[in-house]
Amino acid sequence: MGDNSVGEFYSVALTNNFQQADTGTKMIHLGKNTRSTVISKGISAGHGKNTYRGLIKIQKNATESRNYSQCDSLLLGDKCSAHTFPYLEIKNHTSKVEHEATTSKIGEDQLFYCAQRGISAEDAVSMIINGFCKDVILKLPMEFAVEAQKLLGVSLEGTVG
Amino acid sequence: MLTIRNLHATVDGKEIIKGLNLEVRAGEVHAIMGPNGSGKSTLAFVLAGKPGYEVTAGEIIYEGKDLLAMSPEQRSCEGIFVAFQYPIEIPGVANLYFLKAAINSIRKYRGFDELDAMELLDLVRQKAKAMNVEKGLLERSVNQGFSGGEKKRNEILQMAVLEPRLAILDETDSGLDIDALRSVANGINTLRSPNRSMILITHYQRLLGHVVPDQVHVLSQGRIIESGGRELAEELEKKGYAWAYEQRDRSVSGAAGVLQ
Numbered sequence: 539m540g541d542n543s544v545g546e547f548y549s550v551a552l553t554n555n556f557q558q559a560d561t562g563t564k565m566i567h568l569g570k571n572t573r574s575t576v577i578s579k580g581i582s583a584g585h586g587k588n589t590y591r592g593l594i595k596i597q598k599n600a601t602e603s604r605n606y607s608q609c610d611s612l613l614l615g616d617k618c619s620a621h622t623f624p625y626l627e628i629k630n631h632t633s634k635v636e637h638e639a640t641t642s643k644i645g646e647d648q649l650f651y652c653a654q655r656g657i658s659a660e661d662a663v664s665m666i667i668n669g670f671c672k673d674v675i676l677k678l679p680m681e682f683a684v685e686a687q688k689l690l691g692v693s694l695e696g697t698v699g
Numbered sequence: 700m701l702t703i704r705n706l707h708a709t710v711d712g713k714e715i716i717k718g719l720n721l722e723v724r725a726g727e728v729h730a731i732m733g734p735n736g737s738g739k740s741t742l743a744f745v746l747a748g749k750p751g752y753e754v755t756a757g758e759i760i761y762e763g764k765d766l767l768a769m770s771p772e773q774r775s776c777e778g779i780f781v782a783f784q785y786p787i788e789i790p791g792v793a794n795l796y797f798l799k800a801a802i803n804s805i806r807k808y809r810g811f812d813e814l815d816a817m818e819l820l821d822l823v824r825q826k827a828k829a830m831n832v833e834k835g836l837l838e839r840s841v842n843q844g845f846s847g848g849e850k851k852r853n854e855i856l857q858m859a860v861l862e863p864r865l866a867i868l869d870e871t872d873s874g875l876d877i878d879a880l881r882s883v884a885n886g887i888n889t890l891r892s893p894n895r896s897m898i899l900i901t902h903y904q905r906l907l908g909h910v911v912p913d914q915v916h917v918l919s920q921g922r923i924i925e926s927g928g929r930e931l932a933e934e935l936e937k938k939g940y941a942w943a944y945e946q947r948d949r950s951v952s953g954a955a956g957v958l959q
Contacts, residue, residue: 642790652789652797652800653771654771654772654775654781654783655801656775656805656808656861657772657800657801658804661800661804662800665796665797666792668792669789669790669792669796669840670790670791672791
């Protein structure tokens, strides 16, 4: 809002079975030299669909502003999907907006590699998901982070093997 | 410790291993050589229990137990380790964390207490030093962005940490430059012990110059056609695999066979 202000948005979205999620944020820069970060993690399992839809708007007066957005998607199995729609509206020439998106998949080969090292499929999936969400979970207060990790575990129960 | 009898295995309905016999005793190092497509990697995956590799006949007895009845993670917990020809990348999971998960699930299976973070760090650092692996590798995601040499060295590090009883190294020497080959070979030699057996799967003789095997086998079209000491590897290198086929044909039919 005001000059030099900072905004941050971190999210983890998980869809399982036939769930569909369309999540995201609007980050509107009004003041000069404002900065924002958006990190969004989407996990799709089963027939789940995950969509990130986010708007980064930088007004004319918000000169020298910066935004960094990162959208990572993780797919479990081959019946789910992930989509990323970043909307960027930048009305001046001195601001910098970066967007990065990745998609990765927990594949059979990864699960077999883990199994060969003694790690069960369930443990392997939760290890990979925790690694995937690490950037966001680390931002949470400790108690909440523990809850969030457990919730991910429960929501994904039975998706593998 | 490992007995393979008349093993037949198929991948995608195609028979790759056709009646393979192999006996590995405790502490022995066996080298399996053979041309591309002879079934070397298939053998490694069959031993590890990879899904899609179906055993249609024969048996594998490992330390008196029926190996084929075990799941892949059970085999690992029982002490079987396969160093992959193409190690798999796991983005977002730190190498150290992966090792922790592996060692603790194996310890749990064997009835030991899990290691805490400090004990683990000590153990891994000490092994990394012995295996000549830079500490930086431990913080990076498993195999992601590793060079060919780093991946192979990482496999050897995992082997050192997990202390298997039977290690199968699937072309751990391929794609390495001379220095990397030497350091991987040193790692393997350090891990040689009277109660650890190894099967080295390789194309070339050059690894065997650094790691001297007790026995060398030549695999062709899904079966072992020739076995001998390390001289066999040298002879193969000089004369090529065609020579081994000739030997086989001579011993099978008593007359010089026709080469395909």
